[in-house]
Amino acid sequence: MSSIQTNGKTAATATKPSKAGAAATWVDDRVGIAGAAKKNIRKVFPDHWSFMLGEIALWSFVILLLSGVFLTLWFKPSMAEVIYDGSYEQYRGLHMSEAYASTLEISFDVRGGLLMRQIHHWAAQLFIAAMFVHLLRVFFTGAFRKPRELNWVIGSLLLLLGILEGFTGYSLPDDLLSGTGLRIADGIMKSSPVIGTYLSFFLFGGEFPGDVIIPRLYAIHILLLPGLLLALIGAHMMLLVYHKHTQWPGPGRTEQNVVGYPMMPVYAAKAGGFFFIVFGVTALMGALLSINPVWKYGPYNPAEVTAGSQPDWYMGFNEGLMRIMPAWEYEIGGFTLPLSVFLPAALLPVVLLSVVMFYPFIEQWITGDKREHHLLQRPREAPNRTAFMVALMTFYGLLWAAGGNDILAVVFRLDLNQITYFMRVAVVVGPVLAFIIARRWAISLQRHDQEKLLHGYETGVIMRSPDGEYTERHLPISEAEAFTITARDREEVPALTSGEDVNGVPAPTARKDRLRARLQHFWYADNVQKPTRAELEAARHHAQHELEVHAGEEHAADGHQFDGRHDIHGEELRKH
Amino acid sequence: MRFLSARLSAKRRSPLAGVVVLLMGLLFTGGVSATLSSAVATDDLASDQALVDQGRQLFLVGCASCHGRNAEGVVTQDGDSQYGPSLVGVGAAAVDFQVATGRMPMANPSAQAPRKPAVYNEEETRALSAYVASLGPGPSIPTSEQYDPASIPDDEREESLVRGGEFFRTNCTACHNFDGSGGALPGGKYAPTLNGVDAKHIYEAMLTGPQQMPVFSDDVLKPEEKRDVIAYVKSLEENPGYGGFSMGALGPVSEGLFGWLIGIGGLVGFAVWIAAHTAKSEKRKKA
Numbered sequence: 001m002s003s004i005q006t007n008g009k010t011a012a013t014a015t016k017p018s019k020a021g022a023a024a025t026w027v028d029d030r031v032g033i034a035g036a037a038k039k040n041i042r043k044v045f046p047d048h049w050s051f052m053l054g055e056i057a058l059w060s061f062v063i064l065l066l067s068g069v070f071l072t073l074w075f076k077p078s079m080a081e082v083i084y085d086g087s088y089e090q091y092r093g094l095h096m097s098e099a100y101a102s103t104l105e106i107s108f109d110v111r112g113g114l115l116m117r118q119i120h121h122w123a124a125q126l127f128i129a130a131m132f133v134h135l136l137r138v139f140f141t142g143a144f145r146k147p148r149e150l151n152w153v154i155g156s157l158l159l160l161l162g163i164l165e166g167f168t169g170y171s172l173p174d175d176l177l178s179g180t181g182l183r184i185a186d187g188i189m190k191s192s193p194v195i196g197t198y199l200s201f202f203l204f205g206g207e208f209p210g211d212v213i214i215p216r217l218y219a220i221h222i223l224l225l226p227g228l229l230l231a232l233i234g235a236h237m238m239l240l241v242y243h244k245h246t247q248w249p250g251p252g253r254t255e256q257n258v259v260g261y262p263m264m265p266v267y268a269a270k271a272g273g274f275f276f277i278v279f280g281v282t283a284l285m286g287a288l289l290s291i292n293p294v295w296k297y298g299p300y301n302p303a304e305v306t307a308g309s310q311p312d313w314y315m316g317f318n319e320g321l322m323r324i325m326p327a328w329e330y331e332i333g334g335f336t337l338p339l340s341v342f343l344p345a346a347l348l349p350v351v352l353l354s355v356v357m358f359y360p361f362i363e364q365w366i367t368g369d370k371r372e373h374h375l376l377q378r379p380r381e382a383p384n385r386t387a388f389m390v391a392l393m394t395f396y397g398l399l400w401a402a403g404g405n406d407i408l409a410v411v412f413r414l415d416l417n418q419i420t421y422f423m424r425v426a427v428v429v430g431p432v433l434a435f436i437i438a439r440r441w442a443i444s445l446q447r448h449d450q451e452k453l454l455h456g457y458e459t460g461v462i463m464r465s466p467d468g469e470y471t472e473r474h475l476p477i478s479e480a481e482a483f484t485i486t487a488r489d490r491e492e493v494p495a496l497t498s499g500e501d502v503n504g505v506p507a508p509t510a511r512k513d514r515l516r517a518r519l520q521h522f523w524y525a526d527n528v529q530k531p532t533r534a535e536l537e538a539a540r541h542h543a544q545h546e547l548e549v550h551a552g553e554e555h556a557a558d559g560h561q562f563d564g565r566h567d568i569h570g571e572e573l574r575k576h
Numbered sequence: 577m578r579f580l581s582a583r584l585s586a587k588r589r590s591p592l593a594g595v596v597v598l599l600m601g602l603l604f605t606g607g608v609s610a611t612l613s614s615a616v617a618t619d620d621l622a623s624d625q626a627l628v629d630q631g632r633q634l635f636l637v638g639c640a641s642c643h644g645r646n647a648e649g650v651v652t653q654d655g656d657s658q659y660g661p662s663l664v665g666v667g668a669a670a671v672d673f674q675v676a677t678g679r680m681p682m683a684n685p686s687a688q689a690p691r692k693p694a695v696y697n698e699e700e701t702r703a704l705s706a707y708v709a710s711l712g713p714g715p716s717i718p719t720s721e722q723y724d725p726a727s728i729p730d731d732e733r734e735e736s737l738v739r740g741g742e743f744f745r746t747n748c749t750a751c752h753n754f755d756g757s758g759g760a761l762p763g764g765k766y767a768p769t770l771n772g773v774d775a776k777h778i779y780e781a782m783l784t785g786p787q788q789m790p791v792f793s794d795d796v797l798k799p800e801e802k803r804d805v806i807a808y809v810k811s812l813e814e815n816p817g818y819g820g821f822s823m824g825a826l827g828p829v830s831e832g833l834f835g836w837l838i839g840i841g842g843l844v845g846f847a848v849w850i851a852a853h854t855a856k857s858e859k860r861k862k863a
Contacts, residue, residue, distance in 0.1 A: 049852070050847075056844075089734060089737060089811070090738065090741050093738050094738050094741075118819055122835065125839065126839045130840060130843070133840060176754070270850055274847070281842055281843055289831075290817060292828075293825075296754045296812065296825070298742075304746050304749065307753040307759025308757070308759060310828040312828050312831070312832065313828065313831070316832065404829040406759055406760035407829040410758055417764075
């Protein structure tokens with residue numbers, strides 16, 4: 001890099017450019033990267049641990065691409081029948097598909113193959129798990145609000161595609177679990193009215209299992225879905241750069257700026273370093289923890305099934321739904337309607353995903369808030385939103401547990417039937433309870449904020465007055481903290497409308513308006529509004545007065561040196 | 577009409593004819609089954625009268641309260657169920673399995689008798705087996721050539737493993753899990769783990785079908801085939817953990833648990849750590 005020294009006394013002289021600088025100039029002369037780089041390497045990102053959760057997903061995806069390429073070098077996506085003749089003694093001479101045989105070969109005969117398989121599988125679990133926690137962070141902080149609604153939708157699509165990608169990968173080795181999973185997928189497809197049997201017939205190229213499903217899933221798994229994922233991840237990140245990252249409120253942070261550190265060198269180092277940490281954790285898990293031991297499951301055989309047949313975790317809620325569903329099956333005009341499969345396995349996941357995907361628009365419709373938001377909210381600042389997600393999480397978590405009901409029964413010595421009965425009730429009652437508790441909890445925290453603003457924080461110093469009364473001393477919180485807490489808006493609680501004008505004529509949208517007004521009322525009415533300027537000033541004045549009253553008092557007793565009004569540097573309790 | 581037929585048959589046969597025919601039929605089928613069935617062999621144990629007597633003494637103290645003083649079973653007051661079933665004809669193998677694995681005597685009546693440390697020693701178990709075997713013919717305790725995988729000739733070992741594995745995956749994994757780590761059954765019952773179970777006890781379990789388990793009699797599954805299954809189960813146990821720690825070998829549920837706790841938990845921890853180490857934390861130093 002050339003440097004120009006100007007100290008005002010000697011003339012500026014250009015030093016000889018370094019090799020890196022020369023190379024950069026060479027490239028810049030030809031493709032003009034300087035313009036793009038100048039802007040982007042100085043791009044500022046705010047700093048907070050919760051902003052790095054999506055990064056876990058991104059780096060897991062990179063690991064998936066790398067380890068996946070390795071696996072394709074040996075995997076044979078074919079259902080042709082072969083006789084196994086590899087290293088695994090228990091299966092030598094057994095008939096199996098080429099896909100399963102090559103998976104065994106990767107596991108036992110390819111150097112580093114088992115490690116790569118396990119890294120690939122763990123990375124897949126982490127990829128989707130990281131997307132989930134990232135989604136929760138974005139949701140709870142309100143980071144999906146305008147202008148980021150589209151990016152939220154893209155994120156939801158990424159989640160869906162990630163789950164599908166995981167399921168296709170789970171199905172490829174053609175082991176017993178793969179085949180069992182595919183059989184369930186086949187059953188779910190067939191449960192759809194009218195189109196079900198056609199869907200299944202076209203996908204499997206005939207009756208299940210056929211001999212084309214593995215090659216087809218392979219193409220979907222290594223070409224179609226990764227391509228879509230890559231494109232959407234690209235769009236997701238370009239939108240992130242375009243919108244700029246959201247930030248927590250605080251002194252100096254507004255809706256118009258971003259306070260943080262530049263891409264170069266701080267975030268390049270942090271993000272680059274985080275990649276190696278994610279890779280390290282994945283590699284450690286791949287090396288130490290056995291995942292999907294296909295050699296124990298055996299080749300797929302439609303006549304076999306094993307206890308502990310479960311999908312990977314991200315399909316667990318779906319599995320749970322099917323396990324606790326009552327056996328509702330009706331026959332209408334000679335056609336069987338298998339509601340016990342169609343409702344939990346086909347319809348409900350779609351509904352659930354749609355609710356999540358379109359949530360930003362639903363909330364916007366209720367609140368009528370169309371402003372841009374770049375400052376994040378704490379979960380307590382939107383109690384209904386927080387409670388909604390907590391309820392969803394409860395619903396999801398209970399179903400997740402129900403999906404492992406047999407494992408729960410074995411490990412905790414429970415009764416399988418009782419777990420099922422319990423879950424049938426809990427998935428309905430649990431989310432409602434969770435909603436109420438989380439909502440009230442958030443409102444209580446708002447109240448706590450209010451108290452801190454108006455009465456200060458609890459110092460833990462107990463004072464005894466001359467007449468024997470004990471009181472705890474409260475002290476005002478710092479200006480910065482007060483600023484941060486009061487960064488949120490005051491919310492106008494709308495009056496309930498009747499939907500009629502002064503002459504009693506209902507508006508064409510009266511029903512909609514009334515519903516919306518009721519929802520809006522529910523949304524805001526119980527919130528604790530932040531104090532007005534006058535209230536804050538009165539509180540501050542009161543606190544000042546308190547301090548002055550006690551300023552001259554001499555304290556003989558030990559411990560008063562920590563009352564918050566003295567410099568406590570070097571202070572300690574006196575030894576007696 | 578009824579009167580007529582009764583009168584006719586009364587004329588033709590003696591009143592005892594029906595009973596005689598029934599008895600002859602029973603004798604015939606019983607005799608044929610006794611000669612054809614290899615499982616119902618008379619037991620050497622039962623011929624040792626001293627052992628049988630010792631077993632009877634133990635039985636009266638430890639077993640009779642549920643199984644009855646003559647092992648005829650005790651029916652509950654409502655008559656629907658039993659405290660303990662009749663042990664006539666269950667054979668020495670059943671007693672050896674139940675008592676040597678600690679399942680009997682049962683500690684408390686529950687959905688299923690769990691495996692626990694054995695109450696009786698080897699000698700006492702033999703005596704109990706002898707007593708029950710003396711009550712009626714039943715499967716006898718297998719010999720070590722029957723169940724021990726080590727008795728398979730080396731050149732047949734691989735074939736045995738493959739055959740046993742195929743049988744295991746077809747008939748056993750549905751309850752006992754792919755790795756033999758056990759699984760749940762309805763109503764609080766369960767298929768116990770096979771890890772660390774004696775080859776002999778696995779054999780006896782297949783032979784006698786204890787508790788929820790179906791019987792794999794010698795007609796269904798020949799003794800050599802039982803040995804193949806045991807060889808496969810034992811080979812799973814002897815295999816090194818190729819992939820690392822198996823997390824209970826319970827399938828994707830425990831994988832998901834570890835993925836979330838260690839994987840995401842650890843990585844979020846790292847994220848917190850990275851975010852806490854920046855220029856920001858240096859600026860916060862005391863002025």
